[in-house]
Amino acid sequence: MVSEEGCGDLLAGLHDMGAVIRVIKRDMPFTGHRAGLALLMTLRRSGELRIGRLACMFEVDQSVMSRHVADLEERGWIERVPNPRDGRSWYVRLTPDGERVAEETLGQVRHLLATALADWTDEDVAELSFLLGRLRHSFDAHRAHRAATVVKGHR
Template identity: 45%
Template sequence: MAGQAPYEQYEELARQLSAVGAVKRDLGRILPADCSAGAAAVLALLDRHGDLRMSALSELLAVDMSVTSRHAAHLAERGWIERSHDPADKRSRILRLTPEGEAMLLELSRRSADLLAERLSDWTDAEVSQLIRLMTRLRASFGDCRSAPHRPPPTPPPVPVREPTTRTPAQAT
């Protein structure tokens, strides 16, 4: 059971997960100059979830609405998404992938797959499959990461220490 693993294993796992940042940076370097990692995330979410309100997209990205709005404006300028008024609430906008946005997603996917194939060329198919299974399981263990941050259980209050009593022989009887 994972809870029984030596604490040092969890410390090493934390170090290795921090090092995953280098992999993410490498993947970020292959993005086209006009497509930031945030923009790519918006495209991927619209592809996965379909048309979304700005507020729902902001929640999925776990960022402030102003950040989502900047991403949406950037993507709309490039023709990768279209923004329309929500018929149910004219103050809200619905975001939708365009065919150009779908083409960009295909290009991003191809670039990512090419880089991973190159970097993992000395891995077996079984090792890549195992990594996928374990990373999928790790992500599931953390949920969607939009819930309240994990807080360790509160430290129990200290147990009162009784002062040793010294009894005189007369008090002991």
């Protein structure tokens, strides 16, 4: 089991990671809202998704996600398509323009990362990617467990 001292070191590392992310965002060529870029990348990776699912993935209220979707829809980068199973709900997916913007931006960010990490090996990058994914998975599992105990009336 991890120690609280080790978690303190992790917290400092996460703070540093925030600075790295701000540099990447600042140097990105994307012209829209930063949340819009994350939404484009998510749809590129996952395919069409419902707005409620996107809101859960981004941990925002559905109304917030709806505003981001509307902004990207206005730009012509995403579109809503009816759910073929019930016809009442909608899926959101990239348009060809959205795919182009996502791919161009992703290529530029990959180049930025490759340049900044020139002294890293592919194995180093793979290990960090794995650990970041594991961290997200652990937080998701912890959040689900807490939500289940709150529903049962326990804390």
